[in-house]
Amino acid sequence: MKMKHSGTMKAVLADDLTKSMEFVRVYAADITNKKETSRLVKQLGEIFPLTRLPHMKRVRCLKENEEKHLQIILCCVDQEEDLSSSPTLNEIFQKAPGFDQTGLGNLFSTRVARNQPKTRAQFEEAQSHWPTSFHEDLELTKLLNGTYFTKTEQERINLHMQMAVELADQGKQSGEVPIGVVIVNSDSSEVVASCYDLRNTASNPLYHAVMLCVDLVARSQGGGAWEIQDTPGFWWRKPHEASNRLADLSSDTSLGSQPDNLQNDVGQPTLVRDVTESQSGQNNLKRKFNELDDSSYLCTNLDLYVTQEPCSMCAMALVHSRIHHVFYGVTHPDGALGSRYKIHCQPGLNHHFQVFRGVLEEKCRNLYSEIT
Amino acid sequence: MTKLLFLLPFQAKAALLQGEVPVGCLLVYDGQIIGKGKNGVNFTKNATRHAEMLAIEEALDWCKNRNVAYKEVFARTDLYVNVEPCIMCAGALRISGLRRVVYGCSNERFGGCGSILDVASDQRTTDSQPVLQCVPGIFAETSVQLLKEFYRGQNPNAPNPKVKKAHDIQDIPLPSLEGVQMKDPT
Numbered sequence: 114m115k116m117k118h119s120g121t122m123k124a125v126l127a128d129d130l131t132k133s134m135e136f137v138r139v140y141a142a143d144i145t146n147k148k149e150t151s152r153l154v155k156q157l158g159e160i161f162p163l164t165r166l167p168h169m170k171r172v173r174c175l176k177e178n179e180e181k182h183l184q185i186i187l188c189c190v191d192q193e194e195d196l197s198s199s200p201t202l203n204e205i206f207q208k209a210p211g212f213d214q215t216g217l218g219n220l221f222s223t224r225v226a227r228n229q230p231k232t233r234a235q236f237e238e239a240q241s242h243w244p245t246s247f248h249e250d251l252e253l254t255k256l257l258n259g260t261y262f263t264k265t266e267q268e269r270i271n272l273h274m275q276m277a278v279e280l281a282d283q284g285k286q287s288g289e290v291p292i293g294v295v296i297v298n299s300d301s302s303e304v305v306a307s308c309y310d311l312r313n314t315a316s317n318p319l320y321h322a323v324m325l326c327v328d329l330v331a332r333s334q335g336g337g338a339w340e341i342q343d344t345p346g347f348w349w350r351k352p353h354e355a356s357n358r359l360a361d362l363s364s365d366t367s368l369g370s371q372p373d374n375l376q377n378d379v380g381q382p383t384l385v386r387d388v389t390e391s392q393s394g395q396n397n398l399k400r401k402f403n404e405l406d407d408s409s410y411l412c413t414n415l416d417l418y419v420t421q422e423p424c425s426m427c428a429m430a431l432v433h434s435r436i437h438h439v440f441y442g443v444t445h446p447d448g449a450l451g452s453r454y455k456i457h458c459q460p461g462l463n464h465h466f467q468v469f470r471g472v473l474e475e476k477c478r479n480l481y482s483e484i485t
Numbered sequence: 486m487t488k489l490l491f492l493l494p495f496q497a498k499a500a501l502l503q504g505e506v507p508v509g510c511l512l513v514y515d516g517q518i519i520g521k522g523k524n525g526v527n528f529t530k531n532a533t534r535h536a537e538m539l540a541i542e543e544a545l546d547w548c549k550n551r552n553v554a555y556k557e558v559f560a561r562t563d564l565y566v567n568v569e570p571c572i573m574c575a576g577a578l579r580i581s582g583l584r585r586v587v588y589g590c591s592n593e594r595f596g597g598c599g600s601i602l603d604v605a606s607d608q609r610t611t612d613s614q615p616v617l618q619c620v621p622g623i624f625a626e627t628s629v630q631l632l633k634e635f636y637r638g639q640n641p642n643a644p645n646p647k648v649k650k651a652h653d654i655q656d657i658p659l660p661s662l663e664g665v666q667m668k669d670p671t
């Protein structure tokens with residue numbers, strides 16, 4: 114099957130990373146004598162330290178007609194101050210009578226960034242007003258420009274979402290809310306659990322697909338609370354079973370062409386393929402599995418794929434479960450991972466995680482739009 | 486009714502004795518307990534097994550066994566819990582269509598009735614569930630004591646307790662909750 118490159122996947126980031134900059138007013142002045150610059154910087158730093166604007170550069174250099182021209186920030190404009198009053202240099206330095214104003218020219222007020230920019234876009238916006246310091250977070254830049262995942266990783270993401278879409282469809286056919294979930298090991302891409310929503314058929318309002326899948330993960334670790342009857346499409350890695358089920362990109366799994374391909378007897382998703390191995394390979398796998406098992410605690414190092422943005426209950430369940438990444442298809446107006454709330458980056462909570470929306474968006478949207 | 490509520494601290498205590506975060510709760514419908522729960526996260530290796538979730542499920546079974554629609558029962562059912570429900574549980578209570586939550590101390594770490602987010606009474610666009618009424622302050626002192634006891638075990642998953650309106654049921658007769666005003670979203 115030919116995987117289409119998903120161009121719509123976007124990181125769902127905290128508001129302070131996506132909003133535009135806030136600005137405050139400062140008084141600044143032209144420097145008429147460059148030789149005075151370092152003295153002015155030093156003395157202004159003493160009488161008017163920019164404690165609330167530590168990110169600001171005190172001096173900027175403008176180029177006009179091949180000529181360099183320096184300007185310097187004097188102090189912040191008080192909030193209450195009437196801007197139309199336009200004070201003089203003498204008025205500004207009233208409190209510092211000994212200050213030597215040599216080298217200062219025309220006084221003006223201008224807007225500068227209130228906070229240090231966090232993203233390149235914010236930096237450029239801030240910079241267009243007055244130079245500011247900026248420490249680029251390369252991971253964040255990748256998240257913003259869509260290069261966080263390699264092409265291979267994106268294809269794998271699409272494959273896992275494809276599984277979730279098929280599970281959602283399977284649920285839909287049995288009269289369920291069409292939401293499918295797949296939980297995958299972040300490193301090995303091994304599928305740990307998969308299921309779809311059961312809130313309607315089980316008449317249990319808590320049986321949201323995400324909650325069910327989190328419980329299946331607990332089952333895979335020898336725990337679990339819910340007695341879900343054998344339901345086609347429901348799958349979890351059996352505890353203490355050596356298995357190596359990897360999404361195999363090179364194989365033609367004909368996803369989507371066989372609607373019943375998730376409905377085999379044991380309910381194992383066909384996306385994951387058993388790997389034939391020698392005796393020694395089996396031992397290696399067992400060792401690997403044990404290592405995995407020792408480190409498996411809740412949903413740490415697991416990624417979740419869901420066709421629709423989770424609600425508050427499900428999103429917070431993923432915080433409690435220490436999920437690693439969440440990928441979803443379409444947004445929901447009451448969703449809690451980007452739409453109504455951003456629980457994954459909510460200040461005050463003890464666990465934060467990356468969220469990506471718009472994975473196989475069209476396919477996911479189709480699940481919800483064809484309701485008759 | 487008041488007598489039944491004396492069970493509440495025991496539920497929380499029972500969780501504590503089992504090494505779980507000491508949270509316990511009761512679902513009360515028409516003067517009878519139709520569901521009870523205590524934290525069971527460690528036992529099930531499922532971090533979502535909060536007392537409230539267990540109680541809702543018990544109450545769903547109660548309805549099923551009596552062949553009554555849970556939606557009708559839950560619309561007249563109140564939850565009593567020693568700590569403010571977390572965001573997840575507040576969402577679950579809302580989804581289940583419960584009428585009211587009466588809680589002890591606030592949950593500064595995870596609270597979904599205003600401490601972190603106000604999931605209990607936000608205006609939803611797509612479901613018609615009424616807002617969940619929130620009444621803080623019952624058994625607040627006892628709850629804080631239990632949680633402090635638990636803290637000595639240094640569990641990072643425990644809620645951070647804070648007394649909002651401290652009065653213990655022994656001192657003050659349980660007010661009639663009919664007509665109790667919804668907590669102001671702060």
Ligand SMILES: [Zn+2]
Pocket residue numbers: 321323423424425426427428
């Ligand atoms: Zn949900």
Ligand SMILES: [Zn+2]
Pocket residue numbers: 535536537570571572573574575
């Ligand atoms: Zn909870």
